[in-house]
Amino acid sequence: MPPRRSGSRLRLPSSPNGGAAPGAAPPFLLRLGLTIAALCAIDALALALAFSLAADGLLVPAALLLVVTTAVNWIFVSARAYPVRWLAPGLLLTLLLVVYPLVYTVYLSFTNYSDGHLLTKEQVVAQMERQRFAAESAADYAWRVYRSPDGSFTLWLTDAVGKSFLASGEMGLQAIAADDPRLGPVDPEDGLPRTIGESAKLSRLEAVRHLSELQHLSITAGDDTIRITSLDSAARERQKYTYDPIRDLLTDNETGTAYRPVEGTFTAADGATLSPGFAAVVGPRNFGRAFTDPQIRGPFLGVFAWTFAFAGLSVLLVFTVGLGLALVLNERRLPLRGIFRSLIIVPYAIPGFISALVWVGLLNPFYGPINLGLESLFGFSPPWFSDGTLAKVAILLVNTWLGYPYMLLVSLGALQSIPDELYEAAKIDGASKRQQFRFITLPLLLVSVAPLLIGAFAFNFNNFAVIDLVTEGGPPTPGTATPAGQTDILISYTYRLAFAGGRGSDYAFSAAVSILIFFIIAAITAFNFRFTRSLERVSENV
Amino acid sequence: MSRIAPGLPTLTLGTKRARRLDVGLKVVIASVAAFYALFPVAWVVSAALSPSNSLVNQELIPRGATLANFLRLVNDPQHPFLLWLWNSVKVSGISAILIVSLTALAAYSFSRFRYRGRRTGLLFIMLVQLFPNTLALVALFLLLQQLGGITPWLGLDSHGGLILIYTGGALGFNTWLMKGYFDTVPRDLDESARVDGASALQAFWHVLLPLVRPILAVIGLLTFIGTYSDFLLARVMLKSTENYTLAVGMTLFIRGQYTKEWGVFAAAALVGALPIVLIFLVLQRQLVGGLTGGSVKG
Numbered sequence: 001m002p003p004r005r006s007g008s009r010l011r012l013p014s015s016p017n018g019g020a021a022p023g024a025a026p027p028f029l030l031r032l033g034l035t036i037a038a039l040c041a042i043d044a045l046a047l048a049l050a051f052s053l054a055a056d057g058l059l060v061p062a063a064l065l066l067v068v069t070t071a072v073n074w075i076f077v078s079a080r081a082y083p084v085r086w087l088a089p090g091l092l093l094t095l096l097l098v099v100y101p102l103v104y105t106v107y108l109s110f111t112n113y114s115d116g117h118l119l120t121k122e123q124v125v126a127q128m129e130r131q132r133f134a135a136e137s138a139a140d141y142a143w144r145v146y147r148s149p150d151g152s153f154t155l156w157l158t159d160a161v162g163k164s165f166l167a168s169g170e171m172g173l174q175a176i177a178a179d180d181p182r183l184g185p186v187d188p189e190d191g192l193p194r195t196i197g198e199s200a201k202l203s204r205l206e207a208v209r210h211l212s213e214l215q216h217l218s219i220t221a222g223d224d225t226i227r228i229t230s231l232d233s234a235a236r237e238r239q240k241y242t243y244d245p246i247r248d249l250l251t252d253n254e255t256g257t258a259y260r261p262v263e264g265t266f267t268a269a270d271g272a273t274l275s276p277g278f279a280a281v282v283g284p285r286n287f288g289r290a291f292t293d294p295q296i297r298g299p300f301l302g303v304f305a306w307t308f309a310f311a312g313l314s315v316l317l318v319f320t321v322g323l324g325l326a327l328v329l330n331e332r333r334l335p336l337r338g339i340f341r342s343l344i345i346v347p348y349a350i351p352g353f354i355s356a357l358v359w360v361g362l363l364n365p366f367y368g369p370i371n372l373g374l375e376s377l378f379g380f381s382p383p384w385f386s387d388g389t390l391a392k393v394a395i396l397l398v399n400t401w402l403g404y405p406y407m408l409l410v411s412l413g414a415l416q417s418i419p420d421e422l423y424e425a426a427k428i429d430g431a432s433k434r435q436q437f438r439f440i441t442l443p444l445l446l447v448s449v450a451p452l453l454i455g456a457f458a459f460n461f462n463n464f465a466v467i468d469l470v471t472e473g474g475p476p477t478p479g480t481a482t483p484a485g486q487t488d489i490l491i492s493y494t495y496r497l498a499f500a501g502g503r504g505s506d507y508a509f510s511a512a513v514s515i516l517i518f519f520i521i522a523a524i525t526a527f528n529f530r531f532t533r534s535l536e537r538v539s540e541n542v
Numbered sequence: 543m544s545r546i547a548p549g550l551p552t553l554t555l556g557t558k559r560a561r562r563l564d565v566g567l568k569v570v571i572a573s574v575a576a577f578y579a580l581f582p583v584a585w586v587v588s589a590a591l592s593p594s595n596s597l598v599n600q601e602l603i604p605r606g607a608t609l610a611n612f613l614r615l616v617n618d619p620q621h622p623f624l625l626w627l628w629n630s631v632k633v634s635g636i637s638a639i640l641i642v643s644l645t646a647l648a649a650y651s652f653s654r655f656r657y658r659g660r661r662t663g664l665l666f667i668m669l670v671q672l673f674p675n676t677l678a679l680v681a682l683f684l685l686l687q688q689l690g691g692i693t694p695w696l697g698l699d700s701h702g703g704l705i706l707i708y709t710g711g712a713l714g715f716n717t718w719l720m721k722g723y724f725d726t727v728p729r730d731l732d733e734s735a736r737v738d739g740a741s742a743l744q745a746f747w748h749v750l751l752p753l754v755r756p757i758l759a760v761i762g763l764l765t766f767i768g769t770y771s772d773f774l775l776a777r778v779m780l781k782s783t784e785n786y787t788l789a790v791g792m793t794l795f796i797r798g799q800y801t802k803e804w805g806v807f808a809a810a811a812l813v814g815a816l817p818i819v820l821i822f823l824v825l826q827r828q829l830v831g832g833l834t835g836g837s838v839k840g
Contacts, residue, residue, distance in 0.1 A: 049692065061688075082742075086651035087663065090644040090713050097710025098670050101678035101685060108680060325575050328568045333561070335569065343576040346583060349822035351771040353789040354811045358582050360796055361589075361804060367597040369585060401578070462676055465773040469793065491676060491774075498680045499778055507680045514677040525672055 039076055043069060068092065108511035110281050112264045115504035117277045121261065124278040125243045125250065128266075132237035133254045137224055141165070143234040144192060145207050145214060146199035153210070153217060154199050156192060157226070157234060166196065173221035173236075204231075223253075250274070286512035299477050299484035300493075307489040310395065310467075311460040315453055317400040322407025323445070327437075329408070330415045341412075348405035356469035359398040388486035391471050395487055399466050403456070407449075414448045415441070454528040458521055462491045482506070490517050589808035597804035611805035615813070623810050625784060626791035631817065633701050633776075633787055634769040637708040641716055642762045644709070646754075649720035650746050654729065664721075671714025675707060676774050682707055683778055699781040707779070708769045716761050723757040724750065763821050770818060788814050 046069040053062040075081045075088050084091075111117075119127070141157035148154070154168040167173045176183075184195030194201055207214065208231070219226040221236060228234045241259075243250050250259040250266050259266035264280030265273045290300045328334065329341050347355060362368050363384045375381045384394040418441065426436050467473060473485030473492050483496040490513060497510035589597070590611050592604035615623050652664055675682060683698070686707075690697015697703055731753070732745040740748070751758070773789040780786055783794075792814065795807040 053692070056691075083651045083655035083657045083660075086647045086655075090648040090717065093644065093706070093710040094667070094670060094713050097682070097685075097707055098673065098675065098678075098714065101675065101681035102670075102673050104681035104684070105678045108684075321575075325572070328571045328575070331565060331568050333565050334572065340572045340576060344572070344579050346579050349819045350583070350815045351767075351789075351818045353771055353773050353792065354815050355582065357792055357796055357807070358586050358811055361597060361807070362582055362585060364597060401582070405579075462674065464676065465771075465789075468777075469773065494677075494679065495774065495778070498683070507684070511680050514679065518673060518677050521674075521677075522672060 035076055039073055042072065068095075105511045105514055108508050109286055109515050110283060111279055111508050112277070112282045112285075113279050113508040113511075114506040116275060117264050117279050117508075119276060119278050121278040121280070124266075124276055127276070128241040128250060128274070129239060129243060131240040132225075132227075132235075133240045135224060135238040135254075137222070137236060138238070139236045141226075141234045141236070142232055143228060144190075145202050145210070146196050147202050147206075147210070148197075148199040152199075153214060154196055155217075155219070155226075155228075155234065156196075156201075167219045167221070167226055169217065169219060172219060173226060207231075282508075286509050287516070289509060290513065290516070295480065296482055299480040299482060302477065302486070303484050303488050303490060303493045306392070306487065307461060310392075310399075310489055311457050311463075313396055314399045314403065314460045314463075315456050317396060318403035318407050318456065319411075319449075319453060321400060321404040322409075323411045325404070325408050326411035326415055327441075329412060345405040345408060347401055348409070352402050353465055353469055355402055356398055356466055359394075359401070360470055363394055363398075385471055386475055388475055391475060391487045395466060395470050398470050399460070399463070402466065403460075407452075407456070410449055410452055411445060414445045417448070418444050451528055454524060458524045458528075461489070461521060461524075462517065463489070464491045464495065467492045468495070482509075586808045586811050589805050590812050592805055595805035596802055611809040612813070615806045615809045618806060621791065621794055621806075621810075622784060623791070623813075626786050626788045627814065629701065629786065630770055630788040630814075633705055633708070634766045637705050637712070637769045638762045638766040640705070640709045641712045641765045642758050645713055645716040645720045645761065646751070646758065648713070648717045649724050650750065652717070652721045653724035654732065654742075654746075654750075664718075667714045667717055671718075675711035679774070679778055682775070686779060698779060699785055701785065704776060704779050704787075707775055708765075708772070712765050712768070716765065719761060720754075720757060723754055727753050760825065763825055767818055767821060 046065055050062040050065045050069075053059075053065065072088060072092075075084050139159050141159050143158075144156045146154040146156065152168065152170075154166060157165040157167055157173075159165070164176045165173050166176055182197040183193040185193065187194050187201070192201065202210070211231075214228050217228060224236050224238045226234055226236045238253055240254060241250050241252055248261060250261075251257070252259065257268045257272070259268050259272075259274055261267070261278075261280070263282040263285075265275075265277035267273050289296055291297055325344055329337060329344070331337070334340065362370050365371050365381060365383045365385065371381045371384075382390050384390050422440050422444075423436055426440055431439070467487060467489055471485070471487045473483075473488035473496060475487075476483075476485050482493075483500050484493055485496075488496065494510040494513045494517070497506045497513065499505065588604050591607040591609070593606050593608050593610055594604075595611060595614065615621075652660060686696070686698045686700075686703040689703060690700070693702075694700065695702040696706060727750060732749045735745040735749045736742070770787075771789065772787075776787045776790045780790055783791070786794075792807070792810060795803055795810065
């Protein structure tokens, strides 16, 4: 290992005012004041935010926010942490936008987070417990309401056969005897008493004003509850599900079936399930699904194979065209060499998304110039976007146009770095042009270009834009459980799994496929590093 | 040389003719390649200038060229093209400025200070940037959903959130690039400023930054090109037409009435490509030099 440059250097104290002259005192004080003021502002903001988060029940983010704020305070107060101050903003953003999403993706891939499993368990239980069913005792009532001076409500309920009841939170449901001493004088308008004990009857208009409170009124009558269901009717129903947190069981009160939460779904002993399910950790199931679920495996393996074929063929085509043109442009006697070079690299200067869309127009099977040309020359008009194989050809054609200028520039540079003496020596030894290319140009070129080829492979492996803009992954593969088109590559497949409407969103499976892509890319990168030994260069620079 | 002299005359005669043939062949290949490279561009220019808006019966040299398609583009109520262009320039511009500022600060720390955890920090950044943020698509989507609950201007369908994602994702790689360039500037320069009483911030601002302007410009412009051309993240995060960036908005042209909107689309393609073509012309020497330089060192 070479000696580190920094080791032998004069090192200055790196505290914030280490080199400050005596005259620099006022600006230093000013700066300190500003620092403290800024920190106070940040702390106040963070505290307020943390409280509002905690109030919403998001305790983990709130705690994280406080930890980060404490770290920021330490960094900006401690002299030892001075160098970290320069890193703080970038580091925070990297943690929030790279590290957190990375960890979150891994977590998601082990859950069942998808349509039908988006809520938390608490939310699902609350939703279930709100459901009612009509038991034999079920009945509908007309209601009027009485309000006591302390604000509690009593309902006067009349059932279908004209029998009247009193109901309130405290007393439950009681049949009314005509001689009940609590009943006040009768109002001739509706035949109901004006008062009941302390409570006074509310007009319908007044009742509307209290409607939101009234709707939350839940009156127990035996196993049933009585709830106000509309402006003039109340219903006696039974709660459909009851959740027992201790035994972790959800019981159906109508049938008596007990449901146990299994991997985010309430499941009965006979396998019946309730919907919606909730988000839960289900283990590595998503990774297995890609290879075992018969409805997913076929299309998934198709996508998997095409991803490698697409990336590999793209690199091959781009490199062949690029190198071929580099050999042509490297010819010193070529007339107008500079102009040819500028013209041929034009695609490099145009944003890829625009070129891709332009090519969709050029390849239009009915009116596009390419098909019109083929039609008039050969009487053949390929349906580029409705046939799987042709769609793949179209994508490769477009991608070659997008990518060859890069390889051309790279190869041109590498060609010019090969010393002329080698060719002269080869000529003297009687080597043909082809032999010179085979034994001098290609090996020397590959030494410097091979890492870039691997890089290009990794880039095309995730080249979402070209696929989605040219074919949108289509044409669709018939009869699949997941939305996999015939030209979809893994990255566009993850996109379609998570966001492509129609079929629903399977975030968890999408995250699992992302992790898979990551391992492939990581392997390629590791191979590339080893190949170029650039890791060693990196560690020297550190 | 004299040893092989007997064979020379025939050899040169043969090669001269072969060479002329060879050059001729290369001119043909170069012409075909230039046609391949330019044909789509020429076709789009022609479509944009054509008085017709349709892909049907388009001619390469339009009769009666007009700017009608550009006017249609600017006044198209369904496709607010100028708004999309502005959104793209705004999002890419702010991202580029943030990336350059944050990476310059971080690179200064890594390049000029020596402290515990520095090596770890550098390796951490190196490893972290191996995970491209497009792979964390779902997590980023849900992250913005959560952030949007707190501050809507960082949530889904906001430019703030998109800028945040672009900036966060580009920091790792560019910090390395920037640090490498900072390392080539002798430390003695800013250290002598420190000895003269400048604070680290002053040394950074007045001594180092003016010397590293080229890398600031290159990183700024390259990240601008990168974010301007991004399709996937913008597609996922932006929901409403008036918030679209150009890359997302332009796909609307090719849905449905594509063949009837071809002229307007071509005009949009020309105007939309313009900022990047201009940057490319400015950067051409660095881009080409950088590519080949890097490759030769390999």
